Amino acid sequence: MQPQRIAVVGAGAVGSYFGMRLAEAGHDVRFLMRRDYDAVKSGGLHLSSHLGDLSLEAATVERTPEALAAHGPVDWVLVGLKATAIPDIPKLVGPLLSEGTRVLAIMNGLSVDEEIAAELPAGTSLFGGLGFIGVIRGEPGQILHQEFGAINLGHHGDDPHELQRGVDLFAGSKVEIRPEASLLKARWEKLCWNIPFNGLCVIAGGVPVDQVIEDPPLYDAAHELIKEIVAAGNADLEAHGQSARIDGPRIAHLFLTQTLGMGAYRPSTVIDYNNGRPLELDAIFRQPVQRASQLGIGVPMMSMVASLVGKLGERVE
Amino acid sequence: MQPQRIAVVGAGAVGSYFGMRLAEAGHDVRFLMRRDYDAVKSGGLHLSSHLGDLSLEAATVERTPEALAAHGPVDWVLVGLKATAIPDIPKLVGPLLSEGTRVLAIMNGLSVDEEIAAELPAGTSLFGGLGFIGVIRGEPGQILHQEFGAINLGHHGDDPHELQRGVDLFAGSKVEIRPEASLLKARWEKLCWNIPFNGLCVIAGGVPVDQVIEDPPLYDAAHELIKEIVAAGNADLEAHGQSARIDGPRIAHLFLTQTLGMGAYRPSTVIDYNNGRPLELDAIFRQPVQRASQLGIGVPMMSMVASLVGKLGERVE
Known part of the structure; x- marks a missing residue:
């Protein structure tokens, strides 16, 4: 797969981890951050992991979705928000969407795909990812990976061709993807x-x-x-x-x-x-x-x- | 029943409440108190209750079992301790026991009778009381009665003659006693x-x-x-x-x-x-x-x- 342009929205521990692994695999990854913005802007983003440490010294990071959108269109938005933040998706993800942008929500919960789909433009290809991972934030700009690290990946609509695009996105990365024919x-x-x-x-x-x-x-x-x-x-x-x-x-x-x-x-x-x-x-x-x-x-x-x-x-x- | 001499050990909300109701019925009730000693010594013990308020202005109250024992022998020791305090029973109840003193433990828990019996001289007649009551302590010296107020009363050993002595103790008081043929x-x-x-x-x-x-x-x-x-x-x-x-x-x-x-x-x-x-x-x-x-x-x-x-x-x- 060609290098993809990816925006990470909700760059807590989970979003940052998978975003960093995609950057490591050669993709152009941009992070929307609040709490850690200053630390990452000045000192980069750092991962400590049993699968290999990683530092993104000059990570692209912005405080607002508009500022992130100013870096140009993206192919994917990786959403790592809590389910409680779904109502904020139009505000946080909307500015990053253009023709053909795919959305991958790495979130827990039963009906989050339906709820997210309702907040996105009709026809947006939406993926659901279940992270089987233990990862927490340390000091600002530090991500600590403790356990596992796979994503069980499904497509909202269970489209097998789209699902394969999601699998391909992570090809060559350290993330194990387990494709799921049924997201439900x-x-x-x-x-x-x-x-x-x-x-x-x-x-x-x-x-x-x-x-x-x-x-x-x-x-x-x-x-x-x-x-x-x-x-x-x-x-x-x-x-x-x-x-x-x-x-x-x-x-x-x-x-x-x-x-x-x-x-x-x-x-x-x-x-x-x-x-x-x-x-x-x-x-x-x-x-x-x-x-x-x-x-x-x-x-x-x-x-x-x-x-x-x-x-x-x-x-x- | 003749007026009985009664020591209340563990005069928290439950012990104080039943002790006060026995005093109200004419018995000579003496309280062992720690937290509320000063307040009760100077201002008496006060009960607020839907079954009738009550004040014992000159309640007999002491800080130590020895000081309480100096008031003379008692017929009953009413124990209102927490089950966690059972190991303290020899120290707290021992000085108050003389020939024929009966012990009534108003305490929750499965095996408390066996455990208390093991801390008492052999042959002491021991009763178990299950308080069905909502009562809490208010300001020092104040007892607030919220709900119910009965005791399901049994005898450790299930001796029916002894059980009747326990029932008789509360005769004429505002405490409803429900005799239980089986304490277990x-x-x-x-x-x-x-x-x-x-x-x-x-x-x-x-x-x-x-x-x-x-x-x-x-x-x-x-x-x-x-x-x-x-x-x-x-x-x-x-x-x-x-x-x-x-x-x-x-x-x-x-x-x-x-x-x-x-x-x-x-x-x-x-x-x-x-x-x-x-x-x-x-x-x-x-x-x-x-x-x-x-x-x-x-x-x-x-x-x-x-x-x-x-x-x-x-x-x-």
């Missing part, structure tokens, strides 16, 4: 990790995953939650007329064993909670519960966890 | 309230009961918990060779409907949690789980709640 299935599968681990870790007081996964009753609760989410997800796929199904035992085994190896890793909701920031309640917790309820699937554990996280989230907001 | 059954029944409501209210962030009981998924979780506790309790009664059984549907209906009427009431564990004090983890949560496990009764929800409260309790301690 990929989203439910990601929830099979996020709901139990983001959820229980917050409820247990904002603790890292080892406090949950190494505690037998909480491990069992996580497993129970995964079973409910799989049941709801498969009913949702069926209701959407899709033939894809989540393999429940496989996903449970995968996530439970992977999490056992993660040590004192803190899920994003825990980091938000411990820092007094709004939680992604709606995208990660409430919408899946609501969807299960519409489908008539009983999800008492998931409902309970959603309610408890909701109570805690209200205290934060 | 009474303790499990009380756990059917404490585990779901003390537990879920703490987990939801230290909220009052209306936040749990008025939230359908948390209401369902409370109901599920009650079912598990009933199953464990009935197995425990059977293992103890007792014929008494908890009526699960009755207790669930009673507690769920009663709690719906309690409004913004905060269970004791929530008050402890919000004040950064140690939680009664062992007596209310861990011992019931351990007992269920020994009996081979599956209690996944109770185990989960115990683990979550445990994690939160560790942060407090």
